[in-house]
Amino acid sequence: MQQRFSGAGPEPSLAWLLDPLTVESFLAEVWGATHYHVSRHRPEYFDRLLDGSASVDELAGLFRPDLSLTCMVRKDDTKDRHIYRLAGGSFDAVALGKDFGDGYTVVLESIQRYVRTLASLAHSIEVEFNFATQVNAYFTPPGSQGFTPHADDHDVLILQIRGSKIWHLYDGADRAPHDMYRKEPIAIASLPSPTDVHMEVGDVLYLPRGRVHAAEATSEVSVHLAVGLHAPTLLTLITRALDSLSHSDDRVHTQLPPRYLNDPDVRPRLGALARDAIEALEEPGVIAEGLSSLSDDLVKRGQCAPVGQAISDAIGIDGRTRVMKYQPLYSRVTDTPDGVALNFAQLEIKAAPDHEDALQFLSKSTEPFRVCDLPGLSAEQQTELARSLIMAGFLVRLPDAPGSAP
Secondary structure, eight states: OOOOOOSSOOOSOHHHHHTTSOHHHIIIIITTTOOEEEOOOOTTGGGGTSOTTOOHHHHHHHHTTOGGGEEEEEBTEEEOGGGGBOTTSOBOHHHHHHHHHTTOEEEEOOGGGTOHHHHHHHHHHHHHHOOEEEEEEEEEOTTOBOBOSBOOSSEEEEEEEESOEEEEEOTTOOOOHHHHHTTOOOOGGGOOOOEEEEEOTTOEEEEOTTOOEEEEEOSSOEEEEEEEEEOOOHHHHHHHHHHHHTTTOGGGGOOOOTTTTTOTTTHHHHHHHHHHHHHGGGSTTHHHHHHHHHHHHHHHHOOOOOSTTHHHHTTTOOTTOEEEEOSSOOEEEEEETTEEEEEETTEEEEEOGGGHHHHHHHHHOOSOEEGGGOTTOOHHHHHHHHHHHHHHTSEEEOOOOTTOOO
């Protein structure tokens, strides 16, 4: 899908979303503690994400037709998405439009899969935070409310794209993670008076996990994006570590004894069995293996540069050629039976052991460099490695710097 940009400016990133608040200040003072409203009075600010000249109908057209993405919500009423499937399997836009006119909010999930600028923004945040990120779009008719007061089990950044919306935030009524995990209902009648935040086009609102909130459109159609920040929990890490341990330690495969559910003489032994397995988490390398598994998740979520120019860019490179790692891109270097490998997106580039320093340099790089800067390799190895990584979309060839020697 082609996206037009509104001109020069920084690439979409977490720093760009939060500006003028710095990322470091956000992490130190806001993250997980309180909501934060970035009020800009700049309606053109998000034109780099979605074409600023597009109407609401055109924006909806960017994301539509995968029926599985569409959900219709009006307070406590959620429409089954399958009712919008026609007999021939096509999408019933007329029925959806009628329900929209009746006050239902259109919810489109994971739209970063359809718009490259949103995918780039989402992955840049993933690289920054090491968290999986998902972008949903919400189209709300004038004067309507989507969900009743609720809380999300993840942090979220709200981007107001069209119209305006009033967000009701219930400070002091945050939901505990275990309550959200059990899907305990919210006692709406007992909520305190909300703090109201008026979101205009170009504004950003951060909500921490568990903050109870609701929102309603004002006098025109509202379109906002919700960037969900899905931080792994300690439960996730422990689960991954135990799973990793299961490949080498039979303690986690200990069978539960017969009649463990109803024999009172058996039950006391279960705690000892569990403690024995949990103690294995303290052994060297077990938590590191769990972290490695989470790192693999981020690697697989990455996207490389578009391939269009890769073939021509790989021709005629030498040690003086300027290149840069495609941004944003999460990568890691791992050991293999025969050497090392650079892992990124869905790819793995294997190399001999003498390439480890070069691959580590590449994985950590954020600035342009020349092919001859790759450490520990001969000139021929440098050129061959750079060529293969340009072809794979990991490296992007840059024009020579002005005034550089030929």
